[in-house]
Amino acid sequence: MMSTSPSTTSSSTSHYPSAHVAQAIETHTLAVIVDNEPGVLARVIGLFSGRGYNIESLTVSETEHQKHLSRITVVTRGTPMVIEQIKNQLDRMVPVHRVVDMTVTGRSIERELAMVKVRGKGDHRVEALRLADAFRARVIDATVESFVFEITGAAEKIDQFVALMLPLGLVEVSRTGIVAIARGPEGM
Amino acid sequence: MTKEMTGAEMIIQALIDQGVEHIFGYPGGAVLPIYDALFHQEKVRHVLVRHEQGAVHAAEGYARSTGKVGCVLVTSGPGATNAVTGLADALMDSIPIVCITGQVPTHLIGNDAFQECDTVGITRPCTKYNYLVKNIADLPRVLHEAFHVASSGRPGPVVIDVPKDIQFATGTYTRPKTFAHRGYVPKVKGDPERIQQAVAMMRNAKRPVFYTGGGVINSGRRASELLRELVRVTGFPITSTLMGLGAYPASGPQWLGMLGMHGTYEANFAMHECDLMICIGARFDDRITGRLDAFSPGSRKIHVDIDPSSINKNVKVDVPILGDCTLVLEEMLRLWTAQPGESDKPAHKAWWKKIEHWRARKCLAYKPSNEVIKPQYAIQRLYELTKDRDTYITTEVGQHQMWAAQFYGFEEPHRWMTSGGLGTMGYGIPAAVGVQLAHPGSLVIDIAGEASVLMTMQELSTAVQYRLPIKIFILNNHYMGMVRQWQELLHGGRYSQSYSEALPDFVKLAEAYHGVGMRCEKPADLDAAIKEMIAVDKPVIFDCVVDPAENCFPMIPSGRAHNEMLLGDAAENLDEAITEEGKMLV
Ligand SMILES: Cc1cc2nc3c(=O)[nH]c(=O)nc-3n(C[C@H](O)[C@H](O)[C@H](O)COP(=O)(O)OP(=O)(O)OC[C@H]3O[C@@H](n4cnc5c(N)ncnc54)[C@H](O)[C@@H]3O)c2cc1C
Ligand SMILES: Cc1ncc(C[n+]2csc(CCOP(=O)(O)OP(=O)(O)O)c2C)c(N)n1
Ligand SMILES: [Mg+2]
Numbered sequence: 001m002m003s004t005s006p007s008t009t010s011s012s013t014s015h016y017p018s019a020h021v022a023q024a025i026e027t028h029t030l031a032v033i034v035d036n037e038p039g040v041l042a043r044v045i046g047l048f049s050g051r052g053y054n055i056e057s058l059t060v061s062e063t064e065h066q067k068h069l070s071r072i073t074v075v076t077r078g079t080p081m082v083i084e085q086i087k088n089q090l091d092r093m094v095p096v097h098r099v100v101d102m103t104v105t106g107r108s109i110e111r112e113l114a115m116v117k118v119r120g121k122g123d124h125r126v127e128a129l130r131l132a133d134a135f136r137a138r139v140i141d142a143t144v145e146s147f148v149f150e151i152t153g154a155a156e157k158i159d160q161f162v163a164l165m166l167p168l169g170l171v172e173v174s175r176t177g178i179v180a181i182a183r184g185p186e187g188m
Numbered sequence: 189m190t191k192e193m194t195g196a197e198m199i200i201q202a203l204i205d206q207g208v209e210h211i212f213g214y215p216g217g218a219v220l221p222i223y224d225a226l227f228h229q230e231k232v233r234h235v236l237v238r239h240e241q242g243a244v245h246a247a248e249g250y251a252r253s254t255g256k257v258g259c260v261l262v263t264s265g266p267g268a269t270n271a272v273t274g275l276a277d278a279l280m281d282s283i284p285i286v287c288i289t290g291q292v293p294t295h296l297i298g299n300d301a302f303q304e305c306d307t308v309g310i311t312r313p314c315t316k317y318n319y320l321v322k323n324i325a326d327l328p329r330v331l332h333e334a335f336h337v338a339s340s341g342r343p344g345p346v347v348i349d350v351p352k353d354i355q356f357a358t359g360t361y362t363r364p365k366t367f368a369h370r371g372y373v374p375k376v377k378g379d380p381e382r383i384q385q386a387v388a389m390m391r392n393a394k395r396p397v398f399y400t401g402g403g404v405i406n407s408g409r410r411a412s413e414l415l416r417e418l419v420r421v422t423g424f425p426i427t428s429t430l431m432g433l434g435a436y437p438a439s440g441p442q443w444l445g446m447l448g449m450h451g452t453y454e455a456n457f458a459m460h461e462c463d464l465m466i467c468i469g470a471r472f473d474d475r476i477t478g479r480l481d482a483f484s485p486g487s488r489k490i491h492v493d494i495d496p497s498s499i500n501k502n503v504k505v506d507v508p509i510l511g512d513c514t515l516v517l518e519e520m521l522r523l524w525t526a527q528p529g530e531s532d533k534p535a536h537k538a539w540w541k542k543i544e545h546w547r548a549r550k551c552l553a554y555k556p557s558n559e560v561i562k563p564q565y566a567i568q569r570l571y572e573l574t575k576d577r578d579t580y581i582t583t584e585v586g587q588h589q590m591w592a593a594q595f596y597g598f599e600e601p602h603r604w605m606t607s608g609g610l611g612t613m614g615y616g617i618p619a620a621v622g623v624q625l626a627h628p629g630s631l632v633i634d635i636a637g638e639a640s641v642l643m644t645m646q647e648l649s650t651a652v653q654y655r656l657p658i659k660i661f662i663l664n665n666h667y668m669g670m671v672r673q674w675q676e677l678l679h680g681g682r683y684s685q686s687y688s689e690a691l692p693d694f695v696k697l698a699e700a701y702h703g704v705g706m707r708c709e710k711p712a713d714l715d716a717a718i719k720e721m722i723a724v725d726k727p728v729i730f731d732c733v734v735d736p737a738e739n740c741f742p743m744i745p746s747g748r749a750h751n752e753m754l755l756g757d758a759a760e761n762l763d764e765a766i767t768e769e770g771k772m773l774v
Pocket of ligand 3: 586637638639663664665666667668669
């Protein structure tokens, strides 16, 4: 059997610096305007995975057809230094036009859309409809034993709605991820 | 077994538990803890290569000649990027490899730390799967899972990227008993109904042909045995891809030779004219099909493959059978022998007559010479003088590789190691190192080109260090012959940058490495020289100076149909054969 090596730590035998002093973790929503070209999403995702950044949510769609521009909204977590680094890394990518930190500008609206399928009969069905009404969810498909609700709102509102549907016969959920836009008359 | 140990120790322990005896590698800052753990044990032997690309090719040669998983250990950054060519090679040729790469400590990942690169990002498209281990608790599972993924289903290379802090961290090592990977469950047993259907079609075929490939080799020795039996009992002709050579013996009566771009006339015409194609573990590569719309237009096709993405990728088939060659062949053989039924004997007789006619073309014939050594002759002599020995052949890439495939007769599987899919020049020497290590007493020969060998020549130093008496048999035509041939045939003879200028003196080069160098320039001296080479118990470079102008025929220029096959001048001119078949082809 192999012998256990003397207790070594990475700092004593390594040519790498040790980890930074911990900073608080923050969640930021970034809007990234990119050329709508093949592989652009892979590049953005590759940046996150390659450098070990988190992706909490990611949405992407073409927003300006004539100019071939897409908007990527990404929610990420990290220390202020890491968030800063992520923005800089995104900004220097060739197909990226602009990166705006919607969390720092502070005046943004965030929304997510979800479709929620619930199956049930009798009281459960009635209760599901009543709650949907309270959450301003719309019925977009119905059978005698099921509903599909469409609900839009902040992510927490959707979480809450989904949690309430769970005991009432939740079957499945499909969510878009967060999209964000700044308040007021200015564009980004 | 459950035990507290460091990440580095877990890596070594997992290798031991997986039965690994050799690992090919090169040290560096980000893997020093693993090298330290290696130092403390004797079960896993480390083989120090001279370049990380060589480590992967050596592991490939080791894996292909033994059926085991080949193992590699390299450092972060340049160690990992140097390994990329080998990984891409192993992916294309379905070779099981586990490659452990060092990585900068987790807290520095993404910071452009010293010798950092995005290893999982870079290797994602050239591995079957890869892992970045960021938590010591995941390491034992990942290590064992990697071996499972590399060797099961369609084999391939797996990278495990291990940050240095994880190598130092301590945790609990256990060897998991099962793999509950949620998405990864390769299907190995073919659908019985489909197999039944296939056998019925085989029974009714008038002009059948077996087209087999590397999958038969991947599936293990038993698959070759079953294949031989099935070919025997059916009486059907058989051809194989470059990757499948040796599964059916080249001396077998039903053997048509290799098919494809540099395949034989009879193999390609049999493929073109058959009414039933039985493809076993081959992937309808473009070197086989040529122009797709003209590929075997009149046949129904059965395809046995373990990878669903290989099926209907290039060619639409009639009966796809998803499964492992061994299991499917077993079932086919069982049904064929159990079910009553007569094959169409007169039709088969006529079919074989046609094949004999194509054979009579003697498409591999070349003009012999007493003055210069013809490369084909050199391979023929090498074959005659080594066939009764326990011999393994590796190759580089180029004309010499094709001549080796055409003129060296492979009788057994796992004896032929070549870079088919990626076509990596520089594969042969390190692959020979790996093969020789796995088979110490055997004769291991790299059939090489003078240009290719210079890409990984430094591995000769590895061979010398570990006393591996590999033989590097260079068909030295003073050209990147394969490139020159294409330039001659397709670019008006403008030999742009394909002349091998300023070549080293290979004899002195061998001596400088403390090996043995030999040169042969005359056909009359060849036999004696080859015998001498075999007798030397040291690594040898054999500089076989051959005709610089020789081309490799037959050849179907890429993107052309089979009736656009080019033949050498020496092939029999069976005029009617060409025109008659030519008319039938589109
Ligand atoms: C210069 C040059 C010229 C070449 N010319 C030719 C030529 O003339 N003729 C030729 O044949 N090749 C030629 N090649 C090689 C060619 O590029 C391909 O590598 C080769 O044809 C592929 O062989 P294969 O179809 O057997 O597939 P492989 O790459 O060996 O793939 C094996 C197939 O079997 C499947 N498989 C794997 N394991 C199993 C299992 N256990 N059970 C069932 N299925 C399994 C896999 O999913 C895959 O589909 C040339 C290469 C070079 C470099
Ligand atoms: C790494 C790499 N670079 C380039 C090529 C393209 N290529 C294919 S064959 C060949 C020439 C090989 O020359 P040599 O080794 O002398 O073999 P020959 O064809 O003369 O037998 C080249 C350059 C390749 N296959 N691999
Ligand atoms: Mg050459």
